[in-house]
Amino acid sequence: MFDYRAAANKVLTTEINALKKLEHSFNQNFIDVCNLILANKAGKVVVMGMGKSGHIGKKIAATFASTGTPAFFVHPGEAAHGDLGMVSPEDIVITISNSGESSEILGLFPVLKRLKVKMISITGKAQSTMAKLSDYHLLIDASEEACPLGLAPTSSTTATLVMGDALAVALLQARGFTAEDFALSHPGGALGRKLLLRLTDIMHTGDALPLVPANTLIKDALIEISQKGLGMVAVVCENESLVGIFTDGDLRRILDKRIDIHSTAIGEVMTVKPTTANANMLAAEALNLMQENSISGLIICEDKKVIGALNMHDLLKAGVL
Structure with a gap:
């Protein structure tokens, strides 16, 4: 009989190791990115990613938006066919790609550069094209995926999600964001009732x-x-x-x-x-x-x-x- 528990524990160990490496990425680049976003009063944070990175990007954008950092997700494929019009020069764009070579995202860089939009990339390769072309780069050092084939994004997506949470929470605290502020963006649920109802x-x-x-x-x-x-x-x-x-x-x-x-x-x-x-x-x-x-x-x-x-x-x- 296959040992499911052993397989699950191997996933856990691999992903925990990837998260431990993330501590080295909370460096001056991370601080500079936080200061850049915090100082941006006129624009929003636009998050982009393809495939699994896109799913993670949607979650990161949603976390930003609910914790005081106006943000939204734009699919790179749709961006190339009109949705790039959502991005203004005052915005900050965060691109996510483990390889840092996503052609759909890299194809948008010339237009974003012409708009003079500040670019932040989150990748697993410090020497990738995306990292080199960005104004700021945050490294996700998840060299080993939890998938035994090394194909399905697992450790890398988990680490990327944690990086997004770290950015959102650091900014939340820097802003002095309160529970009542949080409830204002969640008025429809039980959370809003508990935090807003007097x-x-x-x-x-x-x-x-x-x-x-x-x-x-x-x-x-x-x-x-x-x-x-x-x-x-x-x-x-x-x-x-x-x-x-x-x-x-x-x-x-x-x-x-x-x-x-x-x-x-x-x-x-x-x-x-x-x-x-x-x-x-x-x-x-x-x-x-x-x-x-x-x-x-x-x-x-x-x-x-x-x-x-x-x-x-x-x-x-x-x-x-």
Whole structure:
């Protein structure tokens, strides 16, 4: 029986060795490339590559774009038939080819040179044509592919991908790119909801707020809890400043103590100094706050006045959970 595990481990070892060699490429050239891209405020980074290098190039361009470096991928074949019009003199072009001799890319160099576009090449051959013609060259020293035939791009594509990640992350940090900046380019998914959604976007306000004065009888407060459907009620003084909270859990506890709900005021059994939040708090932060305090509802205050409320179900509906 063929030893699949041994084959897989050989791939792992070969590719790890290729990545270890990559450390030597994080040299002055790498620093110069980062500074070039960082200083470019007017243009974008255009990534090109054929075949497997093209697939890696698409990923690198996507990583750049989502981490604060405007970028897009152009297929060299399509570029030769009109798509080169996407490239402006302010742009920076990154070409990817393990051999550094991709004819489709090299055929574009004369036009790109006429545009005076800055050229960065990522290749596995320091003396390749592409490396020599570029303004900057980043070496991928993956002399051994994980493919036993030495034909399928494996170690070289992995190392190229890591080089692209290294550039993108270094630039991200140099820019001071934040999680909120990242979320702005990912607004449609769960990530965007977690990083951008604030309590003011989802909290219940106005007539939907469960509020009662401290002198309200428990039986009447229960009606308010039932009508508003949040499993709690905020207890307020005359100017609607929060003085306490009463929840479904509190109800179970007072029933165990046989407290008369028809003659006892809510102010006598409420929880004083409850956990609160402000409207500008991120929904993800509110979720952490609720989990840390083992509570399922949250009152939102501004200058001690109650302006909103929500419960765990609201966070679930908003996609934060």
